[in-house]
Amino acid sequence: MDRVITIERHILRQQQMHPEATGTLTSILYDIALAGKMIARETTRAALEEILGLTGRFNVQGEEVAKLDDYANAAIVRLNQFTGRLAVMGSEEIGDIIPIPDEYPTGRYVLLFDPLDGSSNIDYSVSIGTIFSILRRKSPDGTRGTVEDCLQSGRNIVAAGYVLYGPSTMMVYSSGNGVQGFTLDQTVGEFLLTHPDITIPAKPKFYSVNQGYERHWSREIQEFTNCLQAKNLSLRYIGSLVADFHRNLLGGGIFYYPADTRDPKLPHGKLRLLYEASPLSFLAEHAGGKASDGRQPILDIEPEKLHQRTPLFIGNKELVELAEAYIRGDKP
Ligand code: FDP
Numbered sequence: 001m002d003r004v005i006t007i008e009r010h011i012l013r014q015q016q017m018h019p020e021a022t023g024t025l026t027s028i029l030y031d032i033a034l035a036g037k038m039i040a041r042e043t044t045r046a047a048l049e050e051i052l053g054l055t056g057r058f059n060v061q062g063e064e065v066a067k068l069d070d071y072a073n074a075a076i077v078r079l080n081q082f083t084g085r086l087a088v089m090g091s092e093e094i095g096d097i098i099p100i101p102d103e104y105p106t107g108r109y110v111l112l113f114d115p116l117d118g119s120s121n122i123d124y125s126v127s128i129g130t131i132f133s134i135l136r137r138k139s140p141d142g143t144r145g146t147v148e149d150c151l152q153s154g155r156n157i158v159a160a161g162y163v164l165y166g167p168s169t170m171m172v173y174s175s176g177n178g179v180q181g182f183t184l185d186q187t188v189g190e191f192l193l194t195h196p197d198i199t200i201p202a203k204p205k206f207y208s209v210n211q212g213y214e215r216h217w218s219r220e221i222q223e224f225t226n227c228l229q230a231k232n233l234s235l236r237y238i239g240s241l242v243a244d245f246h247r248n249l250l251g252g253g254i255f256y257y258p259a260d261t262r263d264p265k266l267p268h269g270k271l272r273l274l275y276e277a278s279p280l281s282f283l284a285e286h287a288g289g290k291a292s293d294g295r296q297p298i299l300d301i302e303p304e305k306l307h308q309r310t311p312l313f314i315g316n317k318e319l320v321e322l323a324e325a326y327i328r329g330d331k332p
Contacts, residue, residue, distance in 0.1 A: 008033075024107060035072075039163065043165045068116055077091070084105035087143075088100065088137070089110070091115060092114035092115065110145060112275060126243075133157045159176070160280075162279070169183070174286040182194060198250065200288055204252040207234075220331075221256075224322065227331070253319070273298070275307075277298050289317055291312065
């Protein structure tokens with residue numbers, strides 16, 4: 001690439017393609033990139049604090065050390081609650097909606113996010129990520145946002161993406177016009193475009209699933225998995241959704257977290273529709289892939305609850321369709 005394109009420049013260019021745009025969406029995306037840089041810095045520091053034995057309740061200054069997922073949640077809320085761009089927010093960390101405080105104006109958009117996905121991996125220095133989606137409000141402008149503003153199907157997503165905190169920090173997003181990947185240059189503090197117009201490779205390499213739970217799966221899912229093995233796909237499972245999705249997005253493959261019989265309270269698998277599955281499904285579709293709950297596209301599901309769970313099959317179109325065929329009972 002002979003041009004250096006920062007994320008700011010790229011987002012602005014996308015905005016210029018829409019003469020009617022007010023710049024509000026652009027500003028929300030900037031703020032998410034900024035939150036991503038702040039969280040990236042803290043994830044690096046958290047590893048050191050672990051080594052230095054500082055993860056007790058207080059740091060060297062005698063200040064209380066927030067848990068990383070609380071920090072990430074607070075960073076995103078603080079950066080977005082006063083700007084007048086959002087009607088309401090929803091976070092995987094918080095049970096209810098996050099209203100905009102009365103002292104601040106509200107705006108046209110809704111921000112849903114999982115501040116730190118894969119957080120059970122934090123203590124092991126394994127990649128984790130932030131997932132987000134942005135939608136338009138349904139409630140009238142000028143009022144406080146409502147839970148209905150958050151309970152929208154993924155088809156209404158205007159922009160979505162994630163920040164991956166791995167060997168490098170990357171932000172991958174789409175506002176409906178291709179999927180773009182940026183890598184954080186720590187020395188200048190900028191996300192630079194390194195992966196323009198990402199499409200999922202047609203030839204898959206990987207399948208990703210927690211095979212430790214195989215005995216709790218339905219016969220159809222077990223047979224589907226055998227079929228993937230017969231295709232000589234490599235098993236790769238990090239156990240951090242963003243990282244697993246990212247690898248398969250670039251390398252080709254399928255990630256799935258099916259429903260299983262381990263916990264009767266979780267009959268639909270583990271992953272959250274609004275905070276995890278929908279945003280990544282938006283990216284998968286814009287990268288030429290597919291995402292399904294096994295019966296219908298994830299983006300078509302009308303959510304009923306903020307923390308609704310869903311089975312997820314996401315990645316290469318052919319493999320997701322193969323999973324659907326097995327689940328329907330008409331395996332090829
Ligand atoms: P985590 O519990 O570490 O936060 O939904 C959260 C998630 O991680 C995903 O990131 C990950 O794909 C999945 O759960 C891992 O679940 P298992 O440990 O059951 O495989």
